[in-house]
Amino acid sequence: MTPDSENGMFESLRLELRRGCLIVAVLAQLRREHYGYTLRKALADEGLAIEESTLYPLLRRLETQGLLKSEWREEDKRNKRFYRLSGEGEALLAQLLVEWNSINESLHKILKEPR
Amino acid sequence: MNLLERYLQAVGQYLAPGTRDDVLAELRVNLQAEMDARAEEKQGPLTESEIAAILKAHGRPMVVAARYMPQQYLIGPEVFPFYLLTLRRTAPLVVLVYFVAHLAIFIFSPTPGAFAASLLKSFLQLVPVLLISWTAITLTFAMLEYAHKQHGQGACWNDWDPAKLSPLAHPPKEKSHASRVADLVVHCLWILYVFAIPRHPYLVLGPGALFLTKLSAGFAPVWRVFYISIIVLLLAQLVIKLMALARGKHRWEAPLDMVTKILGVVPTALLALTKVYFVPTSPAANLHTLAQINDWMNAGFRIVLVIVVLNLLWEFWQYFRRLVPTERLAF
Numbered sequence: 124m125t126p127d128s129e130n131g132m133f134e135s136l137r138l139e140l141r142r143g144c145l146i147v148a149v150l151a152q153l154r155r156e157h158y159g160y161t162l163r164k165a166l167a168d169e170g171l172a173i174e175e176s177t178l179y180p181l182l183r184r185l186e187t188q189g190l191l192k193s194e195w196r197e198e199d200k201r202n203k204r205f206y207r208l209s210g211e212g213e214a215l216l217a218q219l220l221v222e223w224n225s226i227n228e229s230l231h232k233i234l235k236e237p238r
Numbered sequence: 239m240n241l242l243e244r245y246l247q248a249v250g251q252y253l254a255p256g257t258r259d260d261v262l263a264e265l266r267v268n269l270q271a272e273m274d275a276r277a278e279e280k281q282g283p284l285t286e287s288e289i290a291a292i293l294k295a296h297g298r299p300m301v302v303a304a305r306y307m308p309q310q311y312l313i314g315p316e317v318f319p320f321y322l323l324t325l326r327r328t329a330p331l332v333v334l335v336y337f338v339a340h341l342a343i344f345i346f347s348p349t350p351g352a353f354a355a356s357l358l359k360s361f362l363q364l365v366p367v368l369l370i371s372w373t374a375i376t377l378t379f380a381m382l383e384y385a386h387k388q389h390g391q392g393a394c395w396n397d398w399d400p401a402k403l404s405p406l407a408h409p410p411k412e413k414s415h416a417s418r419v420a421d422l423v424v425h426c427l428w429i430l431y432v433f434a435i436p437r438h439p440y441l442v443l444g445p446g447a448l449f450l451t452k453l454s455a456g457f458a459p460v461w462r463v464f465y466i467s468i469i470v471l472l473l474a475q476l477v478i479k480l481m482a483l484a485r486g487k488h489r490w491e492a493p494l495d496m497v498t499k500i501l502g503v504v505p506t507a508l509l510a511l512t513k514v515y516f517v518p519t520s521p522a523a524n525l526h527t528l529a530q531i532n533d534w535m536n537a538g539f540r541i542v543l544v545i546v547v548l549n550l551l552w553e554f555w556q557y558f559r560r561l562v563p564t565e566r567l568a569f
Contacts, residue, residue: 159264160271176297179268180305183261204264 145173147223149181150208150216153191158203182206190215241286242269245293252303261306269296312380314387321379325372332371334551336364342544415483422479429472436465454523455516455531460508467505474498496557503546510536510543 148171152162159179166173185191190212193204208216246262253261272292277284284292296302313321340360413421431441439457440447450456478494509515515535516528 158271159268160275163268164275174297175268175272175295176302176305179265183306201267201270202263203267 144223145171145177146181146185147216147219149173149178149185150190150212150219153206153208153212154216156205156207158198158205162206185212241289241293242266242273245269245296245299248299249303252300253306257306265302269293311383312376313383317379317383317386321375324375324379328371328375329368330555332368333364334555336360336367338544338548338551341547418479418483422476422483425472425476425479429469429476432465432468432472450516453516453527454518454520455528456519458512458514458517460512460515464505464508467508471498471501471505474501492557496554499550499553503543503550506539506543506546510539512536512539 148166148169149162152165152169157165159175159182162182163173163175163178166178182191182193186193186206190209191206192209193206195202195204197203246266249265250258250262269292273284273289276288276292280288337360435441439450443450475498478491478498482491513532513536515532518525518528
């Protein structure tokens with residue numbers, strides 16, 4: 124395997140690994156109200172940088188699915204769209220976190236096993 | 239800010255009219271917030287090139303807009319493996335049926351024309367035929383996908399029974415030494431039989447040899463060429479069989495066998511493309527009956543040629559499948 128193809132494979136697997144985690148992170152972060160830019164900043168501050176062109180459409184999709192609710196409101200003399208987790212979103216987040224913790228635990232156990 | 243507005247205008251061109259204004263308003267606020275934060279960091283207004291860098295990092299307008307569109311696909315991930323498998327399985331079948339049909343047209347045509355020109359024409363016409371078959375399969379699967387989406391998560395794609403799986407395939411048994419010896423003996427007897435034919439035509443024609451004498455007809459020159467080519471072929475096979483007996487199974491055995499099978503088509507093709515098999519040997523010969531016999535034999539040899547070519551294609555296909563690793567072939 125050449126270094127280029129190795130990097131390509133790592134990048135592809137990394138994206139795959141991140142894809143599901145990002146949705147959980149966005150839902151978790153939106154337990155507190157945010158608009159697009161501050162949400163992206165908050166996630167980046169926690170070490171989970173997300174591209175704007177990925178995050179903003181994702182917010183709309185999650186809202187269409189009923190997991191988020193949003194409202195236009197003025198803040199600092201600018202109209203902004205604020206997102207927050209809906210009731211349905213909260214229930215789903217709880218389920219996803221149980222799944223996430225279970226995967227995490229299993230992975231830790233596997234990694235602790237002597238080789 | 240002119241650049242930002244131009245960017246938003248470009249994104250808006252690709253958005254659905256129903257959500258365009260809402261998406262652009264949200265995008266404007268987010269991008270402005272980003273620019274404000276950068277300006278604050280820099281402690282001064284952003285230059286045109288700095289704004290351009292932010293917009294470039296945000297993405298090409300068409301791509302950005304596409305991400306806001308509902309996710310649509312012609313054939314979804316659940317149906318796609320079946321689609322791919324069908325394409326891979328039907329492609330060789332389409333090619334086979336196409337060439338068999340063209341071969342039959344070439345053989346049975348009253349004016350067959352040049353073989354090379356017909357072959358080239360067939361190859362050129364194959365492309366649209368393949369495209370049409372792929373289009374038909376794609377449309378069928380697109381309709382299946384649509385039906386799948388309309389009627390919810392249909393279980394039919396995952397509905398399978400492990401008990402119905404094919405039994406475990408066993409690798410072909412290698413020929414035993416005794417079997418190879420028996421094969422060689424039978425082949426030698428066959429060669430002796432063929433060698434005896436010119437002196438004793440009844441070995442092939444049976445009572446027909448007498449009928450031929452009564453008809454005052456004899457063999458046409460094509461039989462001489464046919465006979466020589468058969469003898470050459472039988473001798474080549476004899477050499478291969480002797481080598482196999484002496485050295486056991488070798489990797490060259492199968493390819494050589496394929497080559498002799500391909501060469502074996504030549505004598506049949508020779509007969510199929512010839513129209514005169516029997517010629518009058520005296521002026522008293524019944525020319526009408528002779529012409530009829532020649533026509534029947536020609537039709538018979540053409541049918542035999544189609545069968546031989548089909549069998550050869552099938553064997554060639556089997557041989558080719560064994561050579562290519564299964565994961566690459568995937569059908």
